[in-house]
Amino acid sequence: MAKGASLSGFPEWLPQERAVEQTLIDTLRSVFELHGFQGIETRAVEPGESLLKKGETSKEIYLLSRLQEVGHEADTPLESRLGLHFDLTVPLSRYVIENSGALVFPFKRWQIQKVWRGERPQEGRFREFVQADIDIVGNGELAEHYEVEVPLVMVEALERFREYGLPKATVHVNSRKLSEGFYRALGLTDIDGVLREVDKLDKIGGDEVARLLVSECGASEQQAAACLDLAAITTDDAEDLRARFTSLCATNGLDMDSEEIALALGGLATLGTIISEAAKTRPGAVVADLKIARGLDYYTGSVYETFLDGAEQLGSICSGGRYDNLATQGKKTYPGVGLSIGLSRLLSYLLHTVGAVASRPSPAAVMVAVWNEDNRSVSDEVARNLRARGINTDVAPKAAKIGKQIRHAEQLGIPYVWFPANGDEAASDQVKNIVTGEQVDASAVSWLPDTVYAQQTIVTSESE
Amino acid sequence: MAKGASLSGFPEWLPQERAVEQTLIDTLRSVFELHGFQGIETRAVEPGESLLKKGETSKEIYLLSRLQEVGHEADTPLESRLGLHFDLTVPLSRYVIENSGALVFPFKRWQIQKVWRGERPQEGRFREFVQADIDIVGNGELAEHYEVEVPLVMVEALERFREYGLPKATVHVNSRKLSEGFYRALGLTDIDGVLREVDKLDKIGGDEVARLLVSECGASEQQAAACLDLAAITTDDAEDLRARFTSLCATNGLDMDSEEIALALGGLATLGTIISEAAKTRPGAVVADLKIARGLDYYTGSVYETFLDGAEQLGSICSGGRYDNLATQGKKTYPGVGLSIGLSRLLSYLLHTVGAVASRPSPAAVMVAVWNEDNRSVSDEVARNLRARGINTDVAPKAAKIGKQIRHAEQLGIPYVWFPANGDEAASDQVKNIVTGEQVDASAVSWLPDTVYAQQTIVTSESE
Numbered sequence: 052m053a054k055g056a057s058l059s060g061f062p063e064w065l066p067q068e069r070a071v072e073q074t075l076i077d078t079l080r081s082v083f084e085l086h087g088f089q090g091i092e093t094r095a096v097e098p099g100e101s102l103l104k105k106g107e108t109s110k111e112i113y114l115l116s117r118l119q120e121v122g123h124e125a126d127t128p129l130e131s132r133l134g135l136h137f138d139l140t141v142p143l144s145r146y147v148i149e150n151s152g153a154l155v156f157p158f159k160r161w162q163i164q165k166v167w168r169g170e171r172p173q174e175g176r177f178r179e180f181v182q183a184d185i186d187i188v189g190n191g192e193l194a195e196h197y198e199v200e201v202p203l204v205m206v207e208a209l210e211r212f213r214e215y216g217l218p219k220a221t222v223h224v225n226s227r228k229l230s231e232g233f234y235r236a237l238g239l240t241d242i243d244g245v246l247r248e249v250d251k252l253d254k255i256g257g258d259e260v261a262r263l264l265v266s267e268c269g270a271s272e273q274q275a276a277a278c279l280d281l282a283a284i285t286t287d288d289a290e291d292l293r294a295r296f297t298s299l300c301a302t303n304g305l306d307m308d309s310e311e312i313a314l315a316l317g318g319l320a321t322l323g324t325i326i327s328e329a330a331k332t333r334p335g336a337v338v339a340d341l342k343i344a345r346g347l348d349y350y351t352g353s354v355y356e357t358f359l360d361g362a363e364q365l366g367s368i369c370s371g372g373r374y375d376n377l378a379t380q381g382k383k384t385y386p387g388v389g390l391s392i393g394l395s396r397l398l399s400y401l402l403h404t405v406g407a408v409a410s411r412p413s414p415a416a417v418m419v420a421v422w423n424e425d426n427r428s429v430s431d432e433v434a435r436n437l438r439a440r441g442i443n444t445d446v447a448p449k450a451a452k453i454g455k456q457i458r459h460a461e462q463l464g465i466p467y468v469w470f471p472a473n474g475d476e477a478a479s480d481q482v483k484n485i486v487t488g489e490q491v492d493a494s495a496v497s498w499l500p501d502t503v504y505a506q507q508t509i510v511t512s513e514s515e
Numbered sequence: 516m517a518k519g520a521s522l523s524g525f526p527e528w529l530p531q532e533r534a535v536e537q538t539l540i541d542t543l544r545s546v547f548e549l550h551g552f553q554g555i556e557t558r559a560v561e562p563g564e565s566l567l568k569k570g571e572t573s574k575e576i577y578l579l580s581r582l583q584e585v586g587h588e589a590d591t592p593l594e595s596r597l598g599l600h601f602d603l604t605v606p607l608s609r610y611v612i613e614n615s616g617a618l619v620f621p622f623k624r625w626q627i628q629k630v631w632r633g634e635r636p637q638e639g640r641f642r643e644f645v646q647a648d649i650d651i652v653g654n655g656e657l658a659e660h661y662e663v664e665v666p667l668v669m670v671e672a673l674e675r676f677r678e679y680g681l682p683k684a685t686v687h688v689n690s691r692k693l694s695e696g697f698y699r700a701l702g703l704t705d706i707d708g709v710l711r712e713v714d715k716l717d718k719i720g721g722d723e724v725a726r727l728l729v730s731e732c733g734a735s736e737q738q739a740a741a742c743l744d745l746a747a748i749t750t751d752d753a754e755d756l757r758a759r760f761t762s763l764c765a766t767n768g769l770d771m772d773s774e775e776i777a778l779a780l781g782g783l784a785t786l787g788t789i790i791s792e793a794a795k796t797r798p799g800a801v802v803a804d805l806k807i808a809r810g811l812d813y814y815t816g817s818v819y820e821t822f823l824d825g826a827e828q829l830g831s832i833c834s835g836g837r838y839d840n841l842a843t844q845g846k847k848t849y850p851g852v853g854l855s856i857g858l859s860r861l862l863s864y865l866l867h868t869v870g871a872v873a874s875r876p877s878p879a880a881v882m883v884a885v886w887n888e889d890n891r892s893v894s895d896e897v898a899r900n901l902r903a904r905g906i907n908t909d910v911a912p913k914a915a916k917i918g919k920q921i922r923h924a925e926q927l928g929i930p931y932v933w934f935p936a937n938g939d940e941a942a943s944d945q946v947k948n949i950v951t952g953e954q955v956d957a958s959a960v961s962w963l964p965d966t967v968y969a970q971q972t973i974v975t976s977e978s979e
Contacts, residue, residue: 057613058558058560058562058597061558061560062558063555063556063557063558063610064555064556065555065614065617065618066553066554066555066618066624069553069554069555069556070553070554072556073554084878084879084907085902085905085906085907085908086902086907086908086909087877087878087879087882087907087908087909087910087927087929088878089530089533089534089876089877089878090530090533090534090537090878091527091528091529091530091533092527092528092533092536093527094522094525094526094527094643095559095629095631095643096522096525096643098522111581111582112581112582113579113580113581113582114579114580114581114582114585115577115578115579115599115633116577116578116580116588117575117576117577117578117633118575118576118577118578118593118633119633121578121588121593122588122589124580124585124586124588125586129582129585133522135579146527149521150529153529154529154530155876155877155923155926155927157912159909160530165559167559169579169581169582169583179558179559179560194912194913196888196891200910328892328895331892332899412553412619413551413553413619414548414551414552414553414554415548415551418551424660427660428792428795431792435796438549438550441549442549443548443549443550443551444549444550444551445550445551445623446664448621448658449658459619462619463551463619465551
């Protein structure tokens with residue numbers, strides 16, 4: 052991290068680290084567009100009104116005031132003040148409503164932007180970070196197959212990150228309908244409460260969750276045990292999923308023809324399609340995991356969380372789900388399904404744990420040496436010819452001794468130093484690969500760098 | 516502009532407009548890296564202390580408060596509060612100091628980010644907009660040839676924008692040293708005052724400026740006339756520049772051996788190098804224009820403004836200059852020279868006046884039709900094969916009637932519709948170019964789109 056991360060929670064990167072972030076962003080964009088997603092950006096600010104809607108996150112908002120307003124902030128009600136967006140979903144919802152007439156539905160959009168959360172920085176949390184989102188938003192309706200598509204797009208993107216040292220990612224999927232239908236069939240009514248307790252499973256363990264289900268959600272011990280049995284189901288095989296769910300229903304004597312179980316079976320079917328379609332192309336990348344509960348109080352269909360092999364301590368690096376009321380406008384509703392990558396956290400892991408870094412600070416492949424300042428234009432001309440053919444080229448800052456010029460190129464990681472023809476001393480232009488030491492005659496209008504040295508790439512060093 | 520530009524001063528773009536912005540950013544980045552500039556991003560916030568330094572802009576700052584601090588904002592002195600950056604220069608200066616040990620000097624950096632100004636939106640001014648900056652920062656010293664390089668890089672970038680309909684851009688250059696040396700040689704002492712009045716030339720005319728020079732800056736009528744004569748010099752020829760300046764000095768009886776004129780001649784020499792080097796490769800793109808005064812109170816060497824042919828009402832679209840104290844740390848100084856493009860204003864001009872727009876809303880070149888939902892995986896498989904070869908591909912949202920599916924592709928501007936083999940009806944996969952109507956047998960593992968239809972491009976329609 053840049054030493055200058057002098058403001059806690061606001062990460063900044065050195066050029067060689069920033070190049071990694073830029074590569075991640077380029078990769079994501081390329082995968083998203085490969086799937087026909089349209090890129091948008093939204094303004095950084097939303098009215099307090101919209102930001103305060105989502106109860107829990109409201110604590111984390113940054114509100115703005117113009118300098119002239121300082122001291123009079125209280126004159127403006129919170130709802131009318133502007134705040135920085137804390138995610139890209141609230142802005143998407145507004146954008147869709149405001150531009151519904153100009154968009155084609157289902158609207159597939161990608162969006163990679165910074166978001167801000169005014170929380171106290173702790174446990175390495177960022178106050179400013181980059182999110183990378185895809186969502187598919189329908190007008191009135193949204194086919195279920197999009198719940199299959201969205202995680203597969205993210206898996207494809209995360210697979211590409213493995214080249215930069217990211218461990219294998221697995222998307223864990225659950226279904227609000229499946230959980231809710233099953234709980235209701237058991238006779239439970241406080242569905243959000245049950246989900247909240249089940250969500251604590253990894254932290255406090257099954258015994259404690261069972262105790263809380265009884266004490267907080269009015270469950271019997273049998274009901275609590277059934278909830279835990281459901282949460283224990285995880286598989287990447289649709290047949291297995293169906294069999295285990297049916298067996299669990301039988302064990303608990305549930306009526307398979309009831310409305311509640313019909314709801315659950317609807318969720319089960321979607322979940323089955325997601326994992327079996329995923330298994331066709333990316334075996335093991337998407338699993339049904341019925342203990343996933345976070346966000347189920349908000350989402351209405353599938354819900355996704357994503358974990359990295361061996362980096363579970365990072366938590367979910369890519370989360371989302373389906374929400375049937377992403378946006379509403381009068382009688383119109385816009386259901387959506389989406390996933391969001393917390394890119395800054397991922398980048399931080401890649402930089403600091405994996406040791407990823409750009410192969411060199413400078414994007415240039417060539418530095419043209421300067422024999423003397425009066426003839427700088429000779430070196431500029433070489434640079435112009437190289438650049439005209441797409442070769443990133445720098446020119447030495449000073450007509451210093453050649454050894455010093457070469458050291459400057461070394462410091463910037465520039466692999467080639469170009470020596471323009473210099474009267475009697477050198478009849479022809481020459482280029483030296485300062486990594487291998489090879490030096491050859493060359494012409495600026497035809498020479499090409501070796502592919503391996505042409506571009507800044509991402510390399511991984513030892514982890515810290 | 517997106518209809519949803521519901522918040523004055525915070526522009527948002529429809530996907531087809533955003534694609535233009537993304538293309539401009541990609542182009543800039545590519546040109547900057549071609550010249551060996553390193554990309555960085557800085558956090559959006561700076562301490563009030565840094566933001567309030569630059570006197571004039573202080574009115575335009577957005578300050579932040581966390582929701583918990585609402586009502587207690589006054590407890591924190593302005594200097595300690597965080598505010599959104601209003602340019603990319605204040606953050607660069609801090610970044611250079613904080614990371615000086617990890618950077619290679621001269622540090623050539625590009626940076627494209629949003630900035631915010633809390634001013635009342637008027638005359639179409641934006642409160643949130645994108646700036647694209649390049650700067651070269653030295654450690655202790657910075658060679659003059661960088662004052663030549665920086666405008667040439669920007670000219671190269673702006674030349675590329677002509678493909679999207681931008682008029683020819685001309686960089687106007689002046690020199691603080693030249694103006695100051697000349698004014699002092701005339702016997703004037705309130706240099707900043709003179710610069711401030713000369714800056715009004717285009718708005719209020721020569722007579723009024725002369726009057727103000729006399730009344731506000733203590734100039735005699737002769738001195739005022741000489742200032743206006745200097746401001747009238749504009750040329751792209753270094754010889755001509757030198758001749759006219761020398762003649763003006765003679766007319767005013769100035770001592771060519773004085774310290775003051777030595778200062779002016781230093782500036783003149785740099786200016787001459789800039790325009791003659793520029794003329795070699797881009798004739799007419801860079802001119803000396805001695806009436807450019809804005810920012811001369813801040814900059815210490817060259818100063819640049821850039822105007823578009825036929826769009827002078829936009830004002831300068833790319834401004835900057837050399838400042839010998841970009842950053843200081845104890846006894847260390849970091850001189851810099853840089854230029855900044857106001858990208859959002861340029862984009863707005865391209866979209867609304869030139870009529871630039873992406874050739875289609877969707878980045879996809881192909882939409883795969885779906886014969887029936889039970890066989891959607893057949894269409895998904897086609898899409899997978901096309902994407903594996905880098906062809907952006909969407910799949911029809913619904914197994915609707917084929918006419919309806921084609922209409923969906925049309926709405927998205929997707930040029931090709933793919934029909935997977937469908938039992939007896941169609942023995943082979945076929946692909947139809949819905950623009951030309953041509954339909955051919957095709958294989959998803961080998962077919963390629965015509966180049967002209969492969970990518971989303973920028974087109975220009977009639978201007979409004």
